[in-house]
Amino acid sequence: MLDIKFIRDNAKKVKQAVEHKKASANIDHLLSLDEQRRKLLVRIEDLRAKRNELNMLLKQARTDELIEQSRALKDELGKFELEFIEIDRQWMAEMLKVPNIPWKDVPVGQDERENQTVFTWGAPRKFAFEPKDHMQLGHDLNLIDTESAAKVAGSRFGYLTGGLVQLQFALINYVFTLLLNETELKKLANSVEKGYPAKPFIPVIPPFMIKPEVYVKTSRLSEEDKDERYYLQKDDLYLIGSAEHTLVSKHMDEVLKASDLPLRYIGYSTSFRRESGSYGKDVKGILRVHQFDKLEMESFTAASDSFKEHLFLIAIEEHILQALDLPYRKLLKCTADIGMPNARGVDMEVWIPSQKTYRETHTADMMTDFQSRRLNIKLKSEKGENVLVHTNDATALAMPRVLIAILENYQQADGSVEVPEVLQKYTGFDVIKK
């Protein structure tokens, strides 16, 4: 959520953001509601002040006249309060539709086709044979079983088995080892800015469920988002769509110490997505599933560091892809594609041989203070003032997709799949074969 004062003072800028992001917020309507809301508030507070004065008098002498006045005041107050509740509800509904302001270098675009490729790493491998797609490999090597999953749970689920499961845990181990290693992180931090803090991440397994009111505060449960979430009615809980959702809210209503920052978490969780609007897309295989495991980075920093932190998280993503020797390209997402709460967003897309194209495996979101404002996460500044922290989140590894990328890119002529070198010490084997 943006600061209403900022919206009042920068209506033009905010309107432009709404337009560029194709958001649904109506700023003129919001400002009109805001004015009504404040007028009512002043009125209500005046009446309350009067009531408090009367109460002072009543303390000293209980007279029928004073009680009568107080009663009348109460009725009047009640009417205004009712009105206020309604206006305030409308005001907040509109506030929640206002998107974050895009960072200055975010390209203006109509949709994902206008994302800019800013960097490409590695060359797509030339195969001396016809490469199989991940499902063929998964089937031939007994690694992926979507038929049983369909029988048991429906479409867009899969059983992962055998060496693929070991590969997943090797990947997790590899990433945890990297993100806890200050020496390795130092190199990446220095690539952002010499001396930028290389403080290691704290490993976390967060809750996979979240209360609706908290979810709203993360800016990840807008009216549009709701279709995408699984909701457990009996318990009034949502299943998380990413570890980010319960990592960022971990510090809700807290004041962090400057000395604790940057505060970095690497969270491991299963992510749940209904994929409600994606019928017909990627129906084959396990590229797009309802449930997948993911390692997610989440950082809390001072405002002055949030852009550097964003770049740092991106550097980590690239380091991981390079270590896995997967050809990828880096995209600076355009205004229409970065998402409502983002100021800036960068995606990594990995080469998928069977599709002869790059597919998204990573995303890095710079949120500025958009999440922390509603979550009420602050930082005690050097001057002793409480200011909002900035949050950043980014994928470290999203499971089925990176598994797919490895299967397809590392397949051999004999139908086996090599294990990327950095993972071999974690798997204990160097090839997956039948």
Next chain:
RNA sequence: GGAGACGUGGCAGAGUGGUCGAAUGCGCCGCACUCGAAAUGCGGUAUACUCGAAAGGGUAUCAGAGGUUCGAAUCCUCUCGUCUCCGCCA
């Protein structure tokens, strides 16, 4: 799932209908004393919104939401959380 106790400021902890945004202690900040420190003394020390050019006002907040009352930290209801015991369970 059943039974019970509890939830007050950064922390501890008073407060059972108006004198309470809230005693006291600790912590923290400033000042004094000191060569410096400790100890001591004095003063200060929540957040949000809102009105105002400012000075300075006002309102709200005692887990959260409702209710009773002229008036609620205090009484009632519900929710959430913590703890204890029983049951079930990886």
